[in-house]
Amino acid sequence: MARRVLVLVGLLVAGCASTGQVSLGEVREFANASARLGGYAELSRRYRDTYERESPYLSPQAERVARDTDARRRAVFDDFVAIQKTLVLYMQTLSSLAGDGRYDLSGRIDDLGSGLKAMTDSGLQQRHVAAYTGMTRLLTRVITSRYQNRSVDTMVRDGNADVQTLIDAMIVLTRIYEKANENERKTVLGLFNAEIPMINRNTDRMLVTLAKVHLQNKTAEYKLIDRRYKLAQQGLTKVALGHQKMRENMDKLSSEETRHMLAGYVHDLNLIRDALSGE
Amino acid sequence: MATSSHSNPDPASDDANTTPPVTTPRQHAASSLLHQASTPDAIVATVTPGMPPAAQQAAADEHDVDGAARANALSNMQCVVDLADSVVCIADDLHERILQEIASYNDRTMPDEQKALMRALTDDERLLRQYAHALYADAATFVIQDLKEPQHRLMTLTADAAEKIRRIGVIGEVTGLVGGILLLVGSIARGQFSQVGAALEKIQLHNATLKTLKPGSTAKT
Numbered sequence: 001m002a003r004r005v006l007v008l009v010g011l012l013v014a015g016c017a018s019t020g021q022v023s024l025g026e027v028r029e030f031a032n033a034s035a036r037l038g039g040y041a042e043l044s045r046r047y048r049d050t051y052e053r054e055s056p057y058l059s060p061q062a063e064r065v066a067r068d069t070d071a072r073r074r075a076v077f078d079d080f081v082a083i084q085k086t087l088v089l090y091m092q093t094l095s096s097l098a099g100d101g102r103y104d105l106s107g108r109i110d111d112l113g114s115g116l117k118a119m120t121d122s123g124l125q126q127r128h129v130a131a132y133t134g135m136t137r138l139l140t141r142v143i144t145s146r147y148q149n150r151s152v153d154t155m156v157r158d159g160n161a162d163v164q165t166l167i168d169a170m171i172v173l174t175r176i177y178e179k180a181n182e183n184e185r186k187t188v189l190g191l192f193n194a195e196i197p198m199i200n201r202n203t204d205r206m207l208v209t210l211a212k213v214h215l216q217n218k219t220a221e222y223k224l225i226d227r228r229y230k231l232a233q234q235g236l237t238k239v240a241l242g243h244q245k246m247r248e249n250m251d252k253l254s255s256e257e258t259r260h261m262l263a264g265y266v267h268d269l270n271l272i273r274d275a276l277s278g279e
Numbered sequence: 280m281a282t283s284s285h286s287n288p289d290p291a292s293d294d295a296n297t298t299p300p301v302t303t304p305r306q307h308a309a310s311s312l313l314h315q316a317s318t319p320d321a322i323v324a325t326v327t328p329g330m331p332p333a334a335q336q337a338a339a340d341e342h343d344v345d346g347a348a349r350a351n352a353l354s355n356m357q358c359v360v361d362l363a364d365s366v367v368c369i370a371d372d373l374h375e376r377i378l379q380e381i382a383s384y385n386d387r388t389m390p391d392e393q394k395a396l397m398r399a400l401t402d403d404e405r406l407l408r409q410y411a412h413a414l415y416a417d418a419a420t421f422v423i424q425d426l427k428e429p430q431h432r433l434m435t436l437t438a439d440a441a442e443k444i445r446r447i448g449v450i451g452e453v454t455g456l457v458g459g460i461l462l463l464v465g466s467i468a469r470g471q472f473s474q475v476g477a478a479l480e481k482i483q484l485h486n487a488t489l490k491t492l493k494p495g496s497t498a499k500t
Contacts, residue, residue, distance in 0.1 A: 047419075050412065057405070058405055058409070059402040059405055059406065061402065061406055062402065062405045062406040062408075062409045065406065065409040065410060065412075065413060065465075066409050066412065068413065069409065069412050069413045069416050072413075072416045072417075072420065073416055073419075076419070076420045080419075172356075173419055176360070176415055176418055176419045177419075179360070179363070179364070179367075179415055180412060180415045180416075180419075182367075183367055183408050183411050183412055183415070184412075186367075186370070186371065186374070186408065187405055187408045187409075190374050190401075190404065190405075191401065191405070193374075193378060194374070194377055194378060194381065194397065194401050195401075197381045197382070198381060198389060198394055198397065200388070
């Protein structure tokens with residue numbers, strides 16, 4: 001009997017924690033900040049368009065290899081972006097569950113599409129595909145039931161493993177994008193560094209000048225973009241850690257400590273987002 | 280920037296066991312990729328025992344992933360990244376060597392045939408970088424092929440070859456070596472493993488030839 005009373009009290013406390021508007025404010029803010037983070041989609045597009053930027057600087061032989069790689073990058077681009085779209089929709093749904101009316105999710109189910117294009121072609125790991133499928137299933141359930149019978153804590157508990165796996169995939173991909181960008185930078189700038197000293201400065205003065213100006217511009221462009229890879233990775237890591245902490249502290253969302261912790265993540269995510277959009 | 284004391288990620292703290300041994304400085308950057316990327320999962324693994332049984336079951340159903348297979352897949356992906364990194368390193372060394380050669384002329388005019396050689400080497404460098412791109416694309420899509428063996432041999436050989444590219448006195452001798460490396464890397468990037476043996480032989484031959492040349496002798500005699 002005593003145990004039943006304890007269970008009942010426990011349920012009441014949990015119910016208060018997951019429905020109280022005040023205590024869910026930080027969850028809402030965290031979900032919003034995560035949904036609006038940015039960076040990954042833009043860097044995915046940049047990775048997809050590598051060939052477009054590089055091709056003027058390539059020898060015919062290198063260009064043949066580059067064209068082949070370009071086709072392979074483009075073939076998987078949709079899958080790489082689908083992961084991020086799903087994560088954004090998850091965060092928007094979480095925000096809605098936490099009492100935020102700003103997102104209209106009714107038409108968003110279609111965005112989820114029919115899963116990742118082709119497991120064999122996209123090459124994403126089995127666990128990433130499984131996480132994507134799990135996530136879309138969860139979102140479909142939550143959104144189509146118009147949030148009834150679902151609460152923030154069940155959503156966070158059911159979604160956490162998939163959230164972690166999908167963010168893991170995004171971080172791995174962002175690091176590879178970064179390496180590819182570094183290789184591209186060396187391809188482009190390296191050509192000028194080798195060619196400019198070989199130009200005859202007396203007869204080709206204009207050519208030397210134009211080449212130097214171009215080199216300056218390209219150097220500045222790569223310097224700016226370099227920073228964005230780090231910012232995007234920092235942001236994704238914050239989202240993963242914040243969600244994990246939320247999952248661990250679901251039973252004490254109203255506590256000062258938990259709210260303070262979530263507010264800290266929101267603060268960090270907003271700073272990263274400002275840095276990403278301010279450049 | 281954007282850090283707070285309670286939420287500062289420390290990827291190096293939990294998952295040392297999942298990180299493959301770092302064997303060369305060349306591999307360091309690539310290893311850190313895997314090391315950091317696996318962090319969120321490492322966190323999941325540590326909290327799973329605290330999950331309610333129903334949630335654990337659900338998680339198990341939806342994440343029926345064999346741990347060994349996953350580690351294997353990650354390690355293969357890492358092999359491809361390592362290989363791409365080492366190709367980038369060779370291209371970097373080649374580039375440095377080209378710039379050294381050009382700089383050694385100071386204000387003197389470089390003969391046309393020497394310019395042609397420099398341009399041919401620059402082309403080789405860019406081709407190497409395209410092969411690295413192809414490998415990064417492979418890694419990004421986790422198209423797994425069993426690259427372990429050729430990758431290991433390439434690591435050993437190219438560390439030696441890259442050093443020679445840096446130090447060799449007569450730059451003309453670099454071309455043969457770079458040709459062998461291009462053949463090897465190209466074969467691997469295209470998955471043509473039957474050609475790997477021949478390419479390795481070619482590199483070894485050139486390495487042997489290069490050993491007889493004294494590094495540091497002047498380029499223009």
